[in-house]
Amino acid sequence: MARIVLTKPDIDRALKRIAHEIVESQRGLDGLIFLGIPTRGVHLAKRLARLVADIEPQDVQVGTLDVTMYRDDLSIQSTRTTVATEIPATGINGSTVILVDDVLYSGRTVRAALDAITALGRPNVVRFAVLIDRGHRELPIRADFVGKNLPTSTSERVNVSITEVDGSDEVSIA
Amino acid sequence: MRHLISTRDLSHAEAVGLLDTTIDMVDVRSRDIKKLPTLRGKTVANVFFEDSTRTRLSFEAAALGLGADVMTFTAQGSSVSKGESLKDTLQTLEAMGAEFIVLRHSNSGVASTVTNSGWVESHIINAGDGTHEHPTQALLDAFTMRARLLGDDGRGKDLGGISVAIVGDILHSRVARSNIWLLRTLGATVTLAAPQTLLPRDIDEWGVSTVSTLDDAIDLKPDVVMTLRVQKERMSSGFFPSESEFSSLWGMNVSRLKRLAPTALVMHPGPMNRGLEISGEVADSPQSTVTEQVANGVAARMALLYTLRGDSR
Numbered sequence: 329m330a331r332i333v334l335t336k337p338d339i340d341r342a343l344k345r346i347a348h349e350i351v352e353s354q355r356g357l358d359g360l361i362f363l364g365i366p367t368r369g370v371h372l373a374k375r376l377a378r379l380v381a382d383i384e385p386q387d388v389q390v391g392t393l394d395v396t397m398y399r400d401d402l403s404i405q406s407t408r409t410t411v412a413t414e415i416p417a418t419g420i421n422g423s424t425v426i427l428v429d430d431v432l433y434s435g436r437t438v439r440a441a442l443d444a445i446t447a448l449g450r451p452n453v454v455r456f457a458v459l460i461d462r463g464h465r466e467l468p469i470r471a472d473f474v475g476k477n478l479p480t481s482t483s484e485r486v487n488v489s490i491t492e493v494d495g496s497d498e499v500s501i502a
Numbered sequence: 503m504r505h506l507i508s509t510r511d512l513s514h515a516e517a518v519g520l521l522d523t524t525i526d527m528v529d530v531r532s533r534d535i536k537k538l539p540t541l542r543g544k545t546v547a548n549v550f551f552e553d554s555t556r557t558r559l560s561f562e563a564a565a566l567g568l569g570a571d572v573m574t575f576t577a578q579g580s581s582v583s584k585g586e587s588l589k590d591t592l593q594t595l596e597a598m599g600a601e602f603i604v605l606r607h608s609n610s611g612v613a614s615t616v617t618n619s620g621w622v623e624s625h626i627i628n629a630g631d632g633t634h635e636h637p638t639q640a641l642l643d644a645f646t647m648r649a650r651l652l653g654d655d656g657r658g659k660d661l662g663g664i665s666v667a668i669v670g671d672i673l674h675s676r677v678a679r680s681n682i683w684l685l686r687t688l689g690a691t692v693t694l695a696a697p698q699t700l701l702p703r704d705i706d707e708w709g710v711s712t713v714s715t716l717d718d719a720i721d722l723k724p725d726v727v728m729t730l731r732v733q734k735e736r737m738s739s740g741f742f743p744s745e746s747e748f749s750s751l752w753g754m755n756v757s758r759l760k761r762l763a764p765t766a767l768v769m770h771p772g773p774m775n776r777g778l779e780i781s782g783e784v785a786d787s788p789q790s791t792v793t794e795q796v797a798n799g800v801a802a803r804m805a806l807l808y809t810l811r812g813d814s815r
Contacts, residue, residue: 394526397526397530397538397540397568398540403811406812406813407808407809407811407812409522410522410523410526411526412525412526412529412657413526413529443539446535447533447535447538448533448535449534
């Protein structure tokens with residue numbers, strides 16, 4: 329039985345707040361690049377980039393970071409299909425990268441993402457924004473911007489639906 | 503997918519998936535840092551009982567590009583001359599840590615024999631067995647066609663609607679066989695053009711059409727003309743009267759190229775006999791994909807190694 333924990337207005341509010349926090353923490357927005365982790369992180373990154381540009385009209389760039397080949401669980405998982413990595417043509421050197429994902433859990437995806445970023449260049453700063461932090465970290469990793477902290481047990485499943493992929497905005501626990 | 507012996511074994515979804523992963527590997531190879539950590543700590547053994555330049559180096563580059571270690575075995579200068587068997591050779595390499603065995607052999611069917619034997623646990627990749635198959639060549643060829651003809655829209659798509667003429671020494675060509683099976687799976691139309699002496703006897707059962715001259719094949723305006731190397735080393739008797747006759751009847755030259763659409767591709771798996779099956783001008787023309795095929799080969803083999811890795815026992 330799924331229990332809804334965030335509705336569409338909740339998600340909108342959380343993303344708006346994160347956008348404000350990003351603007352506040354980043355004096356001026358030069359060289360800001362949102363890199364979404366597929367699948368849902370990519371769309372959340374696009375939304376955040378739009379929201380940030382609405383607050384302080386500047387050009388923020390958006391990209392996609394596929395972390396599949398950098399994962400540490402490749403030998404215990406069946407093959408995942410890779411997705412295109414798309415970064416701005418000017419590269420990521422010297423920029424501020426905001427990594428975006430839907431759920432933060434073990435922290436292993438973020439670790440893989442940091443390796444993937446290193447292979448692409450050297451940003452000045454990397455920050456991490458996530459819609460749901462559900463705890464149970466297995467690595468010393470934390471998010472800089474969190475939509476909602478959601479205490480869960482490891483036996484529960486957190487399902488994030490977003491309109492671009494699933495047809496509606498909703499977070500539920502099952 | 504644990505091994506790759508024949509392109510006949512690939513489903514439509516597996517084949518398209520491999521081509522899609524190849525796109526991402528091409529992207530990695532265009533970066534400053536061309537290496538991924540995906541196979542770190544794994545060992546790929548290249549086991550070549552038959553000579554090769556590009557396939558061996560390409561597999562080596564692919565394995566290194568994924569962070570694997572590489573062991574290379576060539577039959578010359580090895581204990582094969584002391585009578586060591588294939589089984590013992592492979593078991594020796596596995597005892598040294600190999601988890602992927604890339605196998606080339608001059609006898610057809612060797613790769614399949616090894617996977618069915620239970621001699622070794624490794625992933626087996628057929629890198630060419632006699633006149634039977636060369637599946638990774640077919641993958642890189644299909645990738646090259648899709649990339650050139652469909653461009654950035656290619657991801658997720660097969661080769662439906664694309665017509666391919668395969669020309670020349672079909673009889674001895676494992677490249678032709680692997681290509682035919684894969685191209686059919688991907689929905690392309692295949693026409694073969696070869697002298698009667700260089701067509702296999704069971705050609706009627708291959709499900710492809712044949713024409714009797716290269717000029718007939720050109721008149722069909724194919725999207726791709728795939729020329730094949732005339733394999734002199736596999737020819738014990740006269741399959742055609744003379745090289746000059748072969749090149750005038752069956753060689754891809756400029757006047758034939760001009761009769762194709764300007765977007766049509768000319769492919770060759772290499773090594774080329776310039777002036778025999780393909781003229782130098784055609785090989786160096788913008789419609790030729792020869793060097794792209796080589797570059798794509800590394801990416802296609804990276805995609806394969808990555809995909810096989812997921813199927814661990």
